[in-house]
Every structure is written in C-alpha cells, then in structure tokens.
Amino acid sequence: MLTSTYIHIPRVGATIEKKIWASGVRTWDEFSDKKDVVPIPRSRMEMILPGIEESKERLASHDFEFFARSLPSAEHWRAFSMFSEKAAYVDIETTGLSPGSSHITVIGIYDGKDAKTFIHGIDLDDVVEEFEKYEYLVTFNGARFDLPFIKREFPEVNMNKLHADLMYPLRRISLTGGLKKIEVELGISRKEDVAGITGFDAVRLWHQYRKGDQEALELLLEYNREDTINLKTIMEMTLPRFIEHKFSESI
Missing domain, CATH: 3.30.420.10 (Ribonuclease H-like superfamily/Ribonuclease H)
Structure with missing residues (x-):
C-alpha cells in the first residue's frame, strides 16, 4: 500500500490521491508511466513526480523516519508491509x-x-x-x-x-x-x-x-x-x- 500512497507528498491531499486511483493508476511506477491520464493540475503534477522519486530513494534506504514524519499518523498502517x-x-x-x-x-x-x-x-x-x-x-x-x-x-x-x-x-x-x-x-x-x-x-x-x-x-x-x-x-x-x-x- 505504501507504494500506492501520495498523501505524504507536500500539497497532495486525499482528494488528489483519490483522483489518481480513480484514473486507474495505483503505484508510483504506474504514475510515472501513465501520468498523462491523471486528471490533476500541472502544479500538482510538478510536486508529485519529484515526490515519487524521493519516496523511492527513502524506501530503498529503509528511511522509516521519513515516512513516520510525512505520512498522516492515521495512515501509518499503509507502511506496514x-x-x-x-x-x-x-x-x-x-x-x-x-x-x-x-x-x-x-x-x-x-x-x-x-x-x-x-x-x-x-x-x-x-x-x-x-x-x-x-x-x-x-x-x-x-x-x-x-x-x-x-x-x-x-x-x-x-x-x-x-x-x-x-x-x-x-x-x-x-x-x-x-x-x-x-x-x-x-x-x-x-x-x-x-x-x-x-x-x-x-x-x-x-x-x-x-x-x-x-x-x-x-x-x-x-x-x-x-x-x-x-x-x-x-x-x-x-x-x-x-x-x-x-x-x-x-x-
């Protein structure tokens, strides 16, 4: 679930995240490949793409504190796996x-x-x-x-x-x-x-x-x-x- 999460990225809230999922895009890799089908403003797109890259790097380095800080506390369950x-x-x-x-x-x-x-x-x-x-x-x-x-x-x-x-x-x-x-x-x-x-x-x-x-x-x-x-x-x-x-x- 963590790699389908976007709300930890600055200026991305639950509404934008739901729009991403509703467009058929779930994971970070899918977003990078299919970003053109996601109906969100360009300003948000410009925030999400670098946010995904940082998230991948943080996950690869097992930076749990990054996700603890950036994820809303009620959504920490998404990082369990x-x-x-x-x-x-x-x-x-x-x-x-x-x-x-x-x-x-x-x-x-x-x-x-x-x-x-x-x-x-x-x-x-x-x-x-x-x-x-x-x-x-x-x-x-x-x-x-x-x-x-x-x-x-x-x-x-x-x-x-x-x-x-x-x-x-x-x-x-x-x-x-x-x-x-x-x-x-x-x-x-x-x-x-x-x-x-x-x-x-x-x-x-x-x-x-x-x-x-x-x-x-x-x-x-x-x-x-x-x-x-x-x-x-x-x-x-x-x-x-x-x-x-x-x-x-x-x-």
Whole structure:
C-alpha cells in the first residue's frame, strides 16, 4: 500500500490521491508511466513526480523516519508491509488509566518471534534499549494510552517511528469495541487460563503480586503476552481489508 500512497507528498491531499486511483493508476511506477491520464493540475503534477522519486530513494534506504514524519499518523498502517521485519507489537499494563496518577506495571513487546515482558521493579528500564531495535510499532489504542504512558515514564525512548494504532483502521472496516471483542469477531481464541481476564483484572493481579502472589504475576504476564501476539494476528488478518476499503473510497 505504501507504494500506492501520495498523501505524504507536500500539497497532495486525499482528494488528489483519490483522483489518481480513480484514473486507474495505483503505484508510483504506474504514475510515472501513465501520468498523462491523471486528471490533476500541472502544479500538482510538478510536486508529485519529484515526490515519487524521493519516496523511492527513502524506501530503498529503509528511511522509516521519513515516512513516520510525512505520512498522516492515521495512515501509518499503509507502511506496514515495507517495515514489518522490524515491527514491535506493544501492550502495557498499568495501575490505572491516567499517566499522571498511575504507573506502568508491565510492558509487553512481541517482535513476531519472541514475546518479551518487562516488569516494574525488576527490569522495566530495559525497554529503553529494546525500543531502539524497532522501526514500526503496532498497538491497540496506543496513541491515547500505551505510548503516552511509556513516553512519560521513559522520555528518552525515541518515538520517531511508524505507528499503527489498530483501533482506528479497524473502525473503518466496522470492527469496533475493545480488543477482546474484536478478537472474538475475527475468530481469534485465547488460552483458557487468560480468556476471561480484563484490564481491570490486570490491575487486581498486579496488586496480588505485590502482596506476594507470584502466580498472579505469571497470569498477568501471560495475559499481556497474548495481547501482543494477537496484535500481529489481527494486523495480518485485516490489512487486506484496510487496503480494499481505502481503494474503494476512490470509486
């Protein structure tokens, strides 16, 4: 989808992009070859052609920060396929809902192969170095919740990365509600011991652990791991639907 994207180019908005797609032109290469069939002003054409060349160069050099800056945040999902090899699926657990009055208890990061959990009072500080490994973050409601918490507690973490908050593109394809509800709708199941756990339970489990219940911590970590692993499953299952929906807007 990234190589069919134009809205990151200066002075190119959604209306122009839709006109390009509606003319039968999708990819950057197609635009260069068939620009004469695209019904847009010459002034825009003169912006798009060099913008395409720069985009190709930036993509070839794997310049994720360029696309993180230039793409609207709500459209970062378009870059997933190109940067998925260095994607982190992130989910946090906290003592409450506000970064100002609560703190992180667990940060879970899944890199597509291994699920890692970082725990308050044990190794939570290690996430600063861990985040340096990734170019792309995938969350659910992370723009409003997970990333502000992380940035408040670890301001040194570089957040100049691509970030797909799945909650928003999922809404566009009529998958609404919380993460667990959407998992059910997509036919994604959880292990029996964590299937019924909610975010409120996660707070309770943390307090039980702080009182000496080690099994409560293990259950909390398993719950968090399932969250991060399922984010990858959801992204891979729904990305084709995101793309289909986006192109359908130009018809």
